[in-house]
Amino acid sequence: MFPLERQQKIIELLMIKKVLKISELTLELNVSVDTLRRDINLLSKQGKIEKIYGGIKIADMKFGESAIQERMVHRLSEKEAIARTCSELINDGDCIYLDSGSTTYQIAKYIQNKRNLTVVTNSIPVINELMNSDIELVIIGGKVRKKEQSVVTYEYLFNFHELNIVKSFICASGITVEKGISDYNLEEAITRKKMIELSKSAFVAADSTKFGKDVTIAIAPLDKIDGIITDSNLNKSFENQFKKTGTNLIIAKGS
Template sequence: MFPLERQKKIMDLLTIKKVLKITELTKELEVSVDTLRRDINQLTKEGKIKKIYGGIKLIESQFGESTIDERMISHLEEKNSIAQKCSEYINDGDCIYLDSGSTTFQIAKYIKNKKNLTVITNSIPIILELMNSDVELIIIGGKIRKNEQSVVTYEYLFNFNQLNIQKAFICASGITIEKGISDYNIEEAITRKKMIELSNEIYVASDSSKFGKNVTIGIAPLEKIDYIITDQNINQVLINQFKKSPTNLIISE
């Protein structure tokens, strides 16, 4: 295993367990203590981990958005169930938009066998996931957000008005009854607003941990969202509140 592969494995393990002992890591990675210390020193230098007595711990963000790598493995069971439910609303011949995000990435895994499907996306991981399938792919033009592995759009690089999107699957970092859906990054928010404007039906794919949060940038009120698909861990009080809202709440199995 190369150093970068080992370091990614260490970060993956820390995202789940937060704290790891040196003895655990040497056994898990099947490397010597000296080799492991070189990886630890590199990750410490990058500010990703902190050394503690006998082990290491993850340095977590105190505020703001977690990285796409962290989100790819957090709430994974819930995101898989949401993605599977979303795929039931995607039909052969559809033209859909898949937003950048860890939940929409999971959707890509369930739609590879759809016939005559066109997927428009700004997500590099989704492009890579669908690259060898029969799905027709369109990636929007713009600037690369490296930490999010996404493309944020600019009008002069992409003619949005030519798109005929039947269904858009959008991610959100916050969802409230009062304020609708929100996100941390202004450029991602602009892209999502544009896609909501252009699409016939709007689906928000979001795990239950996002409910009750209203984060930095407002994207859209609930009146503009047709469906929110989430997991079974959502609070019953919220379920009752959504019965009175204009948005249909769908709970995955």
């Protein structure tokens, strides 16, 4: 197992058990204590975990994922501009996936005049926004995350492969050229990974504050993402970095 895979596994185990002993991890990962300590020191420096006596725990998310209600009004003009640009990528007759999140929610406001559109989503706010429209709605079944007003699901609860998604619009809490896109919640990340796999084209809708951050759970490297739509406040250095990748960076008009 490569170091990055091992470190991701540590995070995933912590998302389930919250606290782990060093002895548990050495057995689970089949590595030496010295190797494990190097991983722990790196994850601790990145702010993803905290060391405790005899073990580790997931870091307190004081500056992590905020509630959906807070994010709905934060940087609203930028998110609206991103949503308008995303809507221009959506054609009549498409079947699309709208992820849970404050930016993808805004997309729902700009697609209601599209014809023969099907929207698959795990976002309760998106469902509420489109409920009285002519859009065909499919909500994936599973567990409700009340704080995020989203549904997180698994293969045994929902037959993903029956879906024929032309374009997916995914949210992310972190974006880097090196690591791709990431998020704070393991269950949301699993759903996003699945939707990226199933979609013919995968787009990330994220404001410029998400760039340069690599947060707790990896979702996908950039080579799995066709385009990232963001606002005009993005630092020019990121624009230059993305020119060297195969992912199209789209700056929203009027942002």
